[in-house]
Amino acid sequence: MSSELVSIIVPAWRASGTIGDTIASVLAQTHGDWEMLVADDCSPDDTRAIVAAWAARDPRIRLLALEKNGGPAAARNAALAAARGRWLAFLDSDDVWLPAKLERTLAHARAHRSVLTFTGFRRMSQDGARVGGYIGVPRTLTYRQLLGDTAIATSTVVLDRDQVGEVRMQRVYYDDFACWLGILRRGFVAHGLDEDLMRYRVQPRSVSRNKRRSAQEVWKAYRHIEGLGPLAAAWHFTRYAVNGARKYRRF
Numbered sequence: 001m002s003s004e005l006v007s008i009i010v011p012a013w014r015a016s017g018t019i020g021d022t023i024a025s026v027l028a029q030t031h032g033d034w035e036m037l038v039a040d041d042c043s044p045d046d047t048r049a050i051v052a053a054w055a056a057r058d059p060r061i062r063l064l065a066l067e068k069n070g071g072p073a074a075a076r077n078a079a080l081a082a083a084r085g086r087w088l089a090f091l092d093s094d095d096v097w098l099p100a101k102l103e104r105t106l107a108h109a110r111a112h113r114s115v116l117t118f119t120g121f122r123r124m125s126q127d128g129a130r131v132g133g134y135i136g137v138p139r140t141l142t143y144r145q146l147l148g149d150t151a152i153a154t155s156t157v158v159l160d161r162d163q164v165g166e167v168r169m170q171r172v173y174y175d176d177f178a179c180w181l182g183i184l185r186r187g188f189v190a191h192g193l194d195e196d197l198m199r200y201r202v203q204p205r206s207v208s209r210n211k212r213r214s215a216q217e218v219w220k221a222y223r224h225i226e227g228l229g230p231l232a233a234a235w236h237f238t239r240y241a242v243n244g245a246r247k248y249r250r251f
Contacts, residue, residue, distance in 0.1 A: 149240065173217040
């Protein structure tokens with residue numbers, strides 16, 4: 001496992017309209033020691049062909065063509081199983097990084113000996129023409145703080161496998177949130193880098209845009225994954241809802 005190599009975990013499904021921008025943003029990184037593992041979850045469009053064409057031009061890009069559709073957790077797990085780097089960076093197939101994303105995040109992770117590092121970001125419209133206000137992040141997050149916070153955006157996360165060990169996603173609705181909670185539950189602290197380094201593409205039909213379903217699944221995570229009692233779950237859910245409302249009150 002290379003101490004400098006960053007394994008970029010990218011689940012993809014029906015991403016033909018955006019995956020090219022995502023890959024281009026990785027190619028533009030100032031930190032060049034990376035491998036990009038794009039796990040295509042049986043897309044019915046041209047996602048695989050597009051990724052394969054990019055991979056033919058740059059061997060750091062690897063297409064993992066899944067044989068069976070299994071959802072985001074299964075796609076991420078396929079990429080995680082193939083990862084060879086010390087560092088695991090997560091990037092969704094419709095988001096993009098700014099050029100210094102990896103370099104700045106790795107420097108912050110090393111400086112703070114951080115097992116989980118995350119950064120600030122801005123939303124952008126589906127066509128990329130409109131960019132929203134900056135969404136900052138706290139300096140640190142503990143397990144209890146994360147239970148009631150929405151600060152960690154998946155496409156900003158970098159994990160240090162030297163500290164966290166093997167990483168696998170649970171097949172639940174919010175597999176990413178469950179993973180971060182599972183790591184911090186072990187006593188680790190997440191470190192936030194309050195810099196604008198990612199663009200989150202707002203898709204009208206994305207998981208995060210269905211607020212009612214999202215609320216239901218966060219509650220299930222508290223009760224069934226984290227094992228919280230009803231009063232504790234209600235307390236953290238209230239904090240989560242308030243923080244989420246603040247985060248989404250503007251574009």
